[in-house]
Amino acid sequence: METMDNSAAEQLRSIIERIERLEEEKANIASDIKDVYSEAKSMGYDTKIIRKVISLRKKQPHELEEEEQLLTLYRMAIGI
Amino acid sequence: METMDNSAAEQLRSIIERIERLEEEKANIASDIKDVYSEAKSMGYDTKIIRKVISLRKKQPHELEEEEQLLTLYRMAIGI
Amino acid sequence: METMDNSAAEQLRSIIERIERLEEEKANIASDIKDVYSEAKSMGYDTKIIRKVISLRKKQPHELEEEEQLLTLYRMAIGI
């Protein structure tokens, strides 16, 4: 069985621990985001609609307008 | 080391093969769906908007109307 | 407001309905797969391990062997 020399093993351990620390930070932020949504919900806001608004805000105004016009066109075509 | 008796092993194999066959069928249908989208794209339709229309059609008319009113309200509130 | 002519609207509706039918077939197969896992669970099998075995069976034997050797090497290096 092949083995890794000590310095490579140390390097690998260091890489893994850096990723694990970052993954933990990321999980903490994801948990903070969940908390803000819970807070919003307890204030009476609809979190699904908030998510939708946030996704719309990511788009350029021109891009958003074009998409909405096309969506309206398709919806009218099939009567929904 | 513990082992599985022959009939349990056969049963396990049968379960695995049934799942694999179903997974293959599912992958084939996913591929058919992709083909319809490619065809739609080649006809000049916007596939992202088609996806959106399909997701809207899954909702009850009343539910959809309510969501759209709330979205409009939130968008007006933040000026988007 | 721009509108779609009747033949384009019909074509769009046909595309959407084809996708919806395929999505429904796909959902039915996904439900069948879930049923086989439930059946396996009720027979005493561990479905998480079954999923793992199915993912291993997708790999080429040579590829699988190589991956497992490398995993053993990495695990020994960090003592897990």
Next chain:
Amino acid sequence: METMDNSAAEQLRSIIERIERLEEEKANIASDIKDVYSEAKSMGYDTKIIRKVISLRKKQPHELEEEEQLLTLYRMAIGI
């Protein structure tokens, strides 16, 4: 058309901006993680195996041992 009063609109805007800031932080950390993987790859490590090691390290030793025994049992049963 119903509208939101100013204080509710301000509150909604504040919620949305807090979520957007957190989403940005989360995206930055996800990008840092990607960078560590790229660095590991450039050093000659197999990033797929690193991911696997990290997922194994999340489990309790006892739980991991049990899963691996069961996996070996299932693999022997179906000859993989």
